[in-house]
Amino acid sequence: MPTPPATTPTADRAPASRHRWWGLVAISLGVSLIIVDSTIVNVAIPSIVDDLHITSSGAQWVQETYTLVFAALLLLMGRTGDRLGRRRVFLAGTAVFTVASAAAAIAPTGSLLIAGRLLQGxxxxxxxxxxxxxxxxxxRGRERGQAFAIWGSTIGGTAALGPLLGGYLTTHFSWRWAFAINLPLGLLVAIGTLLFVTESRDERAEHGADLAGAVLSVTGFTGIVFGLIEGRTYGWWTLRQPFTALGLNLHHGLSPVPVAFAIGLASLALFVTVELRRNRQGRTALLDLRLFSIPSFRNGNAVAGIVSLGEFGILFSVPLWFQNVLGYSAFDAGLALLPLAVGSFAASGLSAALAPRIGTLNLVVAGIACxxxxxxxxxxxxxxxxPGWPVLPFLFVYGIGVGWATAQITGVVLADVPVAQSGQGSGTQSTTRQIGSALGIALLGxxxxxxxxxDLSHALQSDGLPPTQATAIASTVQASAGTAIQPLLANPATHQVGERARESFTQATSLAAYTAAGALSLGLLAALRLKRTMAG
Known part of the structure; x- marks a missing residue:
């Protein structure tokens, strides 16, 4: 294993100032900004689609770009913070995120909005x-456990609050305020960090960067997620419609989707090869694959990734159902998700008291089961x-599960990781969860x-519409991410078509929910396996 890094005195001793708790507030607020931004646009998507005239694939990329870039750079940025100073990199990240939020808030096109989301990532x-x-x-000591509990609660709770805040801002102001709200909050984070957070760094942190690993990981996951998102648009094998990008202008033949999958899988395979070689040579690596020889770390990351796939994917589809099928406003859709936030905050707060009594891993298992x-x-x-109310109790139960599982999974993953490698271990765990989130949005979308x-095309043909017309209507509803349903219902001439569209959207949302439940069930099995491993 690599030699444990030495640290500066500020890293070895906790600051004596009682104001360090204000520093924790600033840090937690900074974390809340980036977690909320992974869910705040969920209820704003229909307004964004209408305003910027983007397709359903574009709507997913508004989500995916942020999450994917975020996930791909976590390890590299964590290493950079060790070397250059963690507070310095934290402040730089806050500045980048705040400026990118301003760019997203004023974006005149879908492409520029996606570019702003990339910078936010x-x-x-x-x-x-x-x-x-x-x-x-x-x-240090007990205070450190309390601080990490607050950190975990911030992640669990703010992920659920995002849709409510986004819905309020979208309904009463504009979807652009879902991004503009980050400007004053980012300023507060920067001021609080400068006043109350002490700088720290690892003096012996390895110099240099694993650029090859970073490029390969970004390429790999981008290829896979592109394929998942665009398969329904361009075809899973044969090209269904013209594709123009990066100088290519395809009109027939092979779809770019299988090519993207092939590039993605090949890049990830090469990434593993490169990381193994750099590990053996003792060079800086984006990922120390030897950590995966630790059973709790390996299985804990599997749990974290699979659970994230189910958690964040469902938050993409349910707000769309509330708005497009039931006709809720963006704010009402966010309000309908409030039980999720209440359950998550309540469970996160209780987790610090329950974990010592029943065990951290038991709490994670109970959370995933919920x-x-x-x-x-x-x-x-x-x-x-x-009515929408039958969904609310299940959202509350789901929120309890998010609060318990999210607040405690980090401790489980790092339980057997050597202290000298805890930084990279936590970065790997965060990366796994973010990649799971990205794949979840892509898969469930x-x-x-x-x-x-x-389903809609088949239903309309059963009603007597010609196949060409039925397919065209279905494609329009799909491309609008469902926002075409309410106008169809409002027009007496197309009301019956709108009813069919509501039924099809509901059935598709239920199937997405079952898919998420299936992924979470796999996560539950992985957690139970991890429990047996640690018990043995």
Missing amino acids: IGGAMILPTSLSLINATF EVVGVAGIGLVLAPDG TVLFTNLAG
Whole structure:
């Protein structure tokens, strides 16, 4: 294993100032910004689609770009913070994130909005790993456990609050305020960090950067997620419609989707090869693959990744159902998700007291079980012509699960990791969760929209519409991410078509919920396996 890095005195001793708790407030607020931004635009998507005239694939990329870039850079930015100073990188990330939020808020086109989200992802990747390192350097003993509990609660709770805040801002102001709100908050984070957070760094941290690893990981995950998102648009094998990008102008033949999958998988395979070689040579590596020889670390990351796939994916589809099928405003859709936030905050607060009594891993298992019940229940009670309230109890149960599992999984993953490698271990765990989140949005979005188009086209043909017309209507509803449904319902001439669209969207959302529940069930099995491993 690599030699444990030495640290500066500020990293070895917690600051004596009682104001370090104000520093924790600043750090937690910074983390809340980047976590909220992964969910705040969920309820704003229909307004963004209408205003910027983007397709459903573009709507997913508004989400995916942020999450994917965020995930790809976590390890690299964590290493940079160790070498250059964690507070310095945290502040730089806050500045990048705030400026990018301003760019997203004024974006006149979908492409520029996605570019702003990309920059937000870079800033977020600078904030998250350094926040963990700063807490580790600032607090000691029991206080450190309390600080990490607050950090975990921030992640669990603010992920659920994002849709409510986004809905309020979208309904009463504009979707642009979902991004503009970050400007004053980012300023508060910067001021609080400068006043109350002490700088720390590892003096012997390895110099240099694993640029090859960074490029290969970004290329790999981008290729896979592109394929998942665009397969329904361009075809999974044969090109269904013209594709123009990067100088290519394809009109027929092979779809770019299988090519993207092939590039993505090959890049990830090469990434593993490069990292193994750099590990053997003792050179700086983006990922120390030897950590995966530790059973708790290996299985804990599997749990974290799979659970994140189910958690954040479902938060993409349910707000769309509330708005497009039930006709809720963006704010009402966010308000409908409030039970999730209440359950998450309550469970996160209780986790610090429950974990010592029943065990951290038992709490994670209980949390994932609640998530499975909550998500599967959502799929069962969705109805195109019924009220929205039957969904609320299951959202609350799901929120409890998020609060318990999210607040405690970091401790489980790092339980057997050597102290000298805890920084990279936490960065790896964060990366795994963010990649799981990116794949979850891609996978469940694909399930949602692919089944929506297929089921609606079949239903309309059963009603007597010619196949060409039925397919065209289904494609329009799919491309609008469902926002075309309410106008269809409002027009007496197309009301019946709108009803069919509501039914198809509901069925597709239920299927997406069942898919998320299936992923969470795999995470539960992985958690139970991890429990047996640690017990043995």
